[in-house]
Amino acid sequence: MAWFKKSRKPLEGPADKSSKIPEGLWVKCPGCAEVIYNKDLATNLQVCPKCGHHFRLSSVERVRMLFDDGVYEEHDADLASTDPLQFTDTKPYSARLKAGRAATGMKDALVLATGRTEGRRAVGCAREDGFIGGSMGVVVGEKITRGIERAIAERLPVIIVSCSGGARMMEGALSLMQMAKISAALARLDRARLPYLSVLTDPTTGGVTASFAMLGDLNIAEPRALIGFAGPRVIEQTIRQKLPEGFQRSEFLLEHGFVDLVVDRRELKAAIARALGFMLPAAAPRAESVETSAPAATPSEFETTA
Numbered sequence: 001m002a003w004f005k006k007s008r009k010p011l012e013g014p015a016d017k018s019s020k021i022p023e024g025l026w027v028k029c030p031g032c033a034e035v036i037y038n039k040d041l042a043t044n045l046q047v048c049p050k051c052g053h054h055f056r057l058s059s060v061e062r063v064r065m066l067f068d069d070g071v072y073e074e075h076d077a078d079l080a081s082t083d084p085l086q087f088t089d090t091k092p093y094s095a096r097l098k099a100g101r102a103a104t105g106m107k108d109a110l111v112l113a114t115g116r117t118e119g120r121r122a123v124g125c126a127r128e129d130g131f132i133g134g135s136m137g138v139v140v141g142e143k144i145t146r147g148i149e150r151a152i153a154e155r156l157p158v159i160i161v162s163c164s165g166g167a168r169m170m171e172g173a174l175s176l177m178q179m180a181k182i183s184a185a186l187a188r189l190d191r192a193r194l195p196y197l198s199v200l201t202d203p204t205t206g207g208v209t210a211s212f213a214m215l216g217d218l219n220i221a222e223p224r225a226l227i228g229f230a231g232p233r234v235i236e237q238t239i240r241q242k243l244p245e246g247f248q249r250s251e252f253l254l255e256h257g258f259v260d261l262v263v264d265r266r267e268l269k270a271a272i273a274r275a276l277g278f279m280l281p282a283a284a285p286r287a288e289s290v291e292t293s294a295p296a297a298t299p300s301e302f303e304t305t306a
């Protein structure tokens, strides 16, 4: 009695669950839910063309964005953590380091580079979110410090782009010490009368906010970035009060004097160049114009404009 039993197979659902559209071609914007073509996003510095939502950038994208034509020279790329505490939580720290290296192709969570920002040489640092959450261990601290020391030796400004959390707990007190070390190096930079611009991106929290991210001669934040020390939930539980709307976001911090500027990423490089132009003497003249004697050369520059 075939009609009692289901002899025929039931109708099948969509044969192939996996989408025919190749992975990663389209992105849904968390800001406006618009579906954006990935290439459009890339040409727009990962900013949503519809609502201006800022997607996160990798450290390499960040350094490319910072320097003219995306050209830069990387320094100390080989510094790597030695796992000094032989630390193990849910998995060994050495395994986390390995996974971070595999995911990013980097030895640790920071790119240190020199390049030109609208013609002016600068030292730039950018944190890598994909490497153990961009956390700061001895390598990140050492690289930033070396970057600052290089800036002092070569009389260059420093730009540090911060993202993500604080100290790396797997290196315990050693990573906490980086806060003091970098701050001390920045004090030497200040004594050398060289500017430091801090760029705070989403999210900048913990020990980074508690140290160098807030020490810029100018602290520049990207729009709607989460910037704070402890997370909002911890604060609410501690003070037993509801936090105001937009608390710990760039615009709120600007209003309350914690950051100096909120700048759209698409205008960030120009804003940095303008600030450096204001803080530093005019960019060094090119080699051929040095030979003409200084007193004659400088007034003539003004004469042409007068």
Ligand SMILES: [Zn+2]
Residues within 6 Å of the ligand: 029, 030, 031, 032, 033, 034, 048, 049, 050, 051, 052, 053
């Ligand atoms: Zn959007």
